[in-house]
Amino acid sequence: MNAATKITAADFGKTKEGAAVQIFTLTNKSGVEARIMTYGGRVVSLKTPDKTGAMGDVVLGFDSLDGYLGDNPYFGALVGRYANRIGHAQFTLNGVQYKVPKNDGDNCLHGGLRGFDKVVWTGKALSDGGLQLTYLSKDGEEGFPGNLKTTVVYHLTDANELKIDYEATTDKDTVINLTNHSYFNLKGSGDILDHVLTINASRFTPVDSGLIPTGTLQMVAGTPFDFTKATAVGARISSADEQIKLGRGYDHNWVLNKKGGELSLAARVEEPTSGRVMEVWTTEPGVQFYTGNFLDGTIHGKGGQVYKQRSALCLETQHFPDSPNKPNFPSAVLKPGGKYKTTTVYKFVK
Numbered sequence: 001m002n003a004a005t006k007i008t009a010a011d012f013g014k015t016k017e018g019a020a021v022q023i024f025t026l027t028n029k030s031g032v033e034a035r036i037m038t039y040g041g042r043v044v045s046l047k048t049p050d051k052t053g054a055m056g057d058v059v060l061g062f063d064s065l066d067g068y069l070g071d072n073p074y075f076g077a078l079v080g081r082y083a084n085r086i087g088h089a090q091f092t093l094n095g096v097q098y099k100v101p102k103n104d105g106d107n108c109l110h111g112g113l114r115g116f117d118k119v120v121w122t123g124k125a126l127s128d129g130g131l132q133l134t135y136l137s138k139d140g141e142e143g144f145p146g147n148l149k150t151t152v153v154y155h156l157t158d159a160n161e162l163k164i165d166y167e168a169t170t171d172k173d174t175v176i177n178l179t180n181h182s183y184f185n186l187k188g189s190g191d192i193l194d195h196v197l198t199i200n201a202s203r204f205t206p207v208d209s210g211l212i213p214t215g216t217l218q219m220v221a222g223t224p225f226d227f228t229k230a231t232a233v234g235a236r237i238s239s240a241d242e243q244i245k246l247g248r249g250y251d252h253n254w255v256l257n258k259k260g261g262e263l264s265l266a267a268r269v270e271e272p273t274s275g276r277v278m279e280v281w282t283t284e285p286g287v288q289f290y291t292g293n294f295l296d297g298t299i300h301g302k303g304g305q306v307y308k309q310r311s312a313l314c315l316e317t318q319h320f321p322d323s324p325n326k327p328n329f330p331s332a333v334l335k336p337g338g339k340y341k342t343t344t345v346y347k348f349v350k
């Protein structure tokens, strides 16, 4: 089905510990190109056409591996075992309390100190042009229980979709939440305040000052969180709303309108200058919309670009933050014999 997609592999350097990193280039029949490396399973570049047909890179990152090995906020990364936050960096499963690293104030963010974004995955080019990445996270790694076997497959289809299929199994009860943390700027540079966004969600999960959900599901209607109708990202981002202030902008989880685990439209982003339009489809119940609030101009990325606040947006499909401590949220528990299986598609419709 993806027969026209070509995949090639190349060396991309070595980690500080000396592990070899490969980069794979996936190219579809229209010349849309995704480069993905085995370090963190990261999307390094994603080139799609603008309204004139000119190809341009729509994700933030670095030109070489070195940048990724240094301090950076999960650019393009596969995030796990537990994407987003676990409150007080602890949770209880079957009566046993597990402590995970506190790497975000009192909380655990994006899997801990050395999450899936910082490990080298095993890469394999598939005959259909897809890229398979596998990683075995050992029992106790970053404090999480169970040997977790994870497989993530990236496909670049001829419909200009970057499709990500996540699968995992465990040998002990554990919690899991995997996502991709690409930073999109459909214009290729500048800020994302003019990107026009729709999110297919009537509710979101309000947070406390540590960005941990309070546990309630709040209606978006009448708030700056209402993206049920296409609205510019910048229209209400500086409003006096309490939740906006806590997030320093948008850094919240939306509760997607859906029946169950079906692949459904989560969000649509339209950038007027370039004419690019990206849709996000997912089987997940939630999406974290993040407006690059912590970017502060200290990171110099591709071509020396200075990444300032709001220079990109993330749409991280996921189970809700802190689900291991929120019995009323959809469960993030995976048990032996069960299979974690989710799909997210970033589709460039224009």
Ligand code: GLA
Pocket: 073, 074, 084, 109, 211, 251, 288, 290, 294, 314, 316
């Ligand atoms: C996620 C979080 C943000 C921030 C970024 C990385 O989107 O929700 O708070 O941590 O990752 O900087």
